[in-house]
Amino acid sequence: MGIIFKPIRWILGQIIIFIDWITRPKPMQRSVDAQTKIDQQTKKMALYHFKMCPFCVKTRRQIHRLALNIEDRDARNDPQWNKELVSDGGKYQVPCLKITADDGSVEWLYESTEINQFLDEKFAVSN
């Protein structure tokens, strides 16, 4: 069965990536100072994702729309990120946003809707 579903999944993934690419929202604009401040905060975040997962596309679009510089970590193909997601995050599910607080404590936020809401509440204001 995998021999049939794998190529179908791959083709669907490519279509999703293409549609995402041609319909990308315009990133929001901020002052240089505001963007620098936000870059400092997002330096402590990382998005564990799969390239072709529709839920990850949804979150990556939000990151793009909010003009956030958040490191992408491919949890499907990179064994380091795969292992870290499962052992530290608690489960093999993407997207997952790793958020490291100033005191060093770490939160692993799962669910695309929750991640998008978190980012929106934190970064949608432009100044």
Ligand SMILES: N[C@@H](CCC(=O)N[C@@H](CS)C(=O)NCC(=O)O)C(=O)O
């Ligand atoms: N409700 C979740 C669904 C996420 C989901 O189903 N992700 C899939 C990839 S598209 C996953 O992590 N699958 C794990 C696996 O392939 O084992 C969300 O909105 O984030």
